[in-house]
Amino acid sequence: xxxxxxxxxxxxxxxxxxxxxxxxxxxxxxxxxxxxxxxxxxxxxxxxxxxxxxxxxxxxxxxxxxxxxxxxxxxxxxxxxxxxxxxxxxxxxxxxxxxxxxxxxxxxxxxxxxxxxxxxxxxxxxxxxxxxxxxxxxxxxxxxxxxxxxxxxxxxxxxxxxxxxxxxxxxxxxxxxxxxxxxxxxxxxxxxxxxxxxxxxxxxxxxxxxxxxxxxxxxxxxxxxxxxxxxxxxxxxxxxxxxxxxxxx
Amino acid sequence: xxxxxxxxxxxxxxxxxxxxxxxxxxxxxxxxxxxxxxxxxxxxxxxxxxxxxxxxxxxxxxxxxxxxxxxxxxxxxxxxxxxxxxxxxxxxxxxxxxxxxxxxxxxxxxxxxxxxxxxxxxxxxxxxxxxxxxxxxxxxxxxxxxxxxxxxxxxxxxxxxxxxxxxxxxxxxxxxxxxxxxxxxxxxxxxxxxxxxxxxxxxxxxxxxxxxxxxxxxxxxxxxxxxxxxxxxxxxxxxxxxxxxxxxxxxxxxxxxxxxxxxxxxxxxxxxxxxxxxxxxxxxxxxxxxxxxxxxxxxxxxxxxxxxxxxxxxxxxxxxxxxxxxxx
Numbered sequence: 001x002x003x004x005x006x007x008x009x010x011x012x013x014x015x016x017x018x019x020x021x022x023x024x025x026x027x028x029x030x031x032x033x034x035x036x037x038x039x040x041x042x043x044x045x046x047x048x049x050x051x052x053x054x055x056x057x058x059x060x061x062x063x064x065x066x067x068x069x070x071x072x073x074x075x076x077x078x079x080x081x082x083x084x085x086x087x088x089x090x091x092x093x094x095x096x097x098x099x100x101x102x103x104x105x106x107x108x109x110x111x112x113x114x115x116x117x118x119x120x121x122x123x124x125x126x127x128x129x130x131x132x133x134x135x136x137x138x139x140x141x142x143x144x145x146x147x148x149x150x151x152x153x154x155x156x157x158x159x160x161x162x163x164x165x166x167x168x169x170x171x172x173x174x175x176x177x178x179x180x181x182x183x184x185x186x187x188x189x190x191x192x193x194x195x196x197x198x199x200x201x202x203x204x205x206x207x208x209x210x211x212x213x214x215x216x217x218x219x220x221x222x223x224x225x226x227x228x229x230x231x232x233x234x235x236x237x238x239x240x241x242x243x244x245x246x247x248x249x
Numbered sequence: 250x251x252x253x254x255x256x257x258x259x260x261x262x263x264x265x266x267x268x269x270x271x272x273x274x275x276x277x278x279x280x281x282x283x284x285x286x287x288x289x290x291x292x293x294x295x296x297x298x299x300x301x302x303x304x305x306x307x308x309x310x311x312x313x314x315x316x317x318x319x320x321x322x323x324x325x326x327x328x329x330x331x332x333x334x335x336x337x338x339x340x341x342x343x344x345x346x347x348x349x350x351x352x353x354x355x356x357x358x359x360x361x362x363x364x365x366x367x368x369x370x371x372x373x374x375x376x377x378x379x380x381x382x383x384x385x386x387x388x389x390x391x392x393x394x395x396x397x398x399x400x401x402x403x404x405x406x407x408x409x410x411x412x413x414x415x416x417x418x419x420x421x422x423x424x425x426x427x428x429x430x431x432x433x434x435x436x437x438x439x440x441x442x443x444x445x446x447x448x449x450x451x452x453x454x455x456x457x458x459x460x461x462x463x464x465x466x467x468x469x470x471x472x473x474x475x476x477x478x479x480x481x482x483x484x485x486x487x488x489x490x491x492x493x494x495x496x497x498x499x500x501x502x503x504x505x506x507x508x509x510x511x512x513x514x515x516x517x518x519x520x521x522x523x524x525x526x527x528x529x530x531x532x533x534x535x536x537x538x539x540x541x542x543x544x545x546x547x548x549x550x551x552x553x554x555x556x557x558x559x560x561x562x563x564x565x566x567x568x569x570x571x572x573x574x575x576x577x
Contacts (some may be wrong), residue, residue: 011387012521013388013503013504013505013523014523014524014525015523016390016523017387018560019392021389026391030299037505059363059482092393092395093365093366094356094359094365094366095359095360095363095366098360104467120388120504120505121386121387122386123368123369123384123385123386123388124366124368125352125356125368126352126355126356126366127356128356128370129324129356129357129360130356130357130359130360131360133356133357133361133569134360134361136433137433138433138434139324139357139433140434141349141352141353142349142353144498152428154437157349158349158499159349159350159439159449160265160348160349160441160450160451161440161441161442161448162439162441163437163439163440163442164321164322164436164439164440165436165437165438165440166434166436166437167434167437168434168435169433172433172434178491178498178501178505178506179497179498184462200488200558202425209365210397210398211363211365211366211398212396212397212398213394213395214381214395214396215393215394216386216392216393216394217392217394218392219389219390219530220386220389220392220536221533222530222548222549222551223547223551224551225547225550225551225552226551226553227542227547227553227554227555229555229556230554231554231555231557231561232556232560232561232563234554234556234561235561235564235568236568238536238552238554238565239565239568239569239572241552242513242534242536242552243572246513246534246551247515248454248484248512248513248533248534249478249509249572249573
């Protein structure tokens, strides 16, 4: 199995974020960045597919600035064979990112293109299906189980209140949801080996965005919290307030 | 003058609840942009009957494409169908639900039409004749306001945020012929979850549990509360208990789970990690039950009860049952 895994460097999910002074970005100072957690499931699945088939390759690709190199190194440390940095500032327009990735993917040979179902910074959930559409590939998003046999992929997709089982012929696109697998931690050996693995870097020109960020703001403030009381004795008063004050019961 | 296309999602021969939200939101947008609401319904045979229900939310035209092959979600055929409708209607915006199907479809349509998509909008306004959206990013830790530079503006709306306001009118139901496309994917089965429950993103009331419950078996306490709250309530979970294998990931609320906006959210035994708070802070009313008075969850809760959840929960279930009984 030859897999291409598209990954992204994002602020860690535990990070506290502040809007930068220009009101158009997150202030990166003091923020820990990591590989997008859903991308770890995608990468793990690609590694397992290669290990199971006993042949093939895993190529990690990212669009981003120089800093994204460290995310590629993490992918190599987990076991990817090579990394590709498509150097650009990135874009809030998912379609611009999808085009950059599709342009790269189309120059390569592959059986499967994997993504995390969404990046936890933009939360757009757009790029995997867009890449599939641009490359005329079959695609399954929000995948929690993947079986491949005889060139046919069977993917279990999470939908509201259940799952949809879809089938398609390779090559195709899969977007990973949590639950697909348990991603491995890089071993010390893996981290050492990663330093010697090929990491290609190229400057790219992204297409102009068709959506414009006007402002980034903190979330709306919550009402002043009220402690109703302590223990089970507070419950009648809680229920009264939910009914009479908040009118939600 | 710009018409608004509204993709009204169906499943199992019925409109999904979010379909009304999409059409009603399209109505408000069309009123501001001076156009008509054109609802599009794709589904199996009989879809035109259920589709006529959309006139209640203000659709001027309802275009229905029904075929046996469309009983289950068929992305390739639906993308081409929407592309052809877009070519004839020339809408100013196309609205989708930010559901599993809607998000998958909207991204494909954006690539097909070569326009931008704004995902999971929680607010839409019209400025200078074009839609401007506000949408949560970073799992809800920040909000982005976006303007579209080309038409149509593709927007998916977060379920449970926009009201499905009634605005009935005379509506023409027209039928659309399916587009002849060889599907690249085949849906071979749809499995319902073991417990036929509302999805945590779509339920008006969520009862979420965390590590404070101490054991998976103690979820019975939360299920009892859900039961007392009625059909609109469903279960949610913190990341810690999903990672521990106590609950399925489909119930996880937070930045790496689902971001929810119910009317009422109970956080039981959840301390309130940043990534959890990000995922539920847009709920209407938040109730927290936790034994630690310093837990960050109390910082976002409208109402907090400090105490042992094993004592508080049964009492809460009992009081809510009693209150509902007295309401008849």
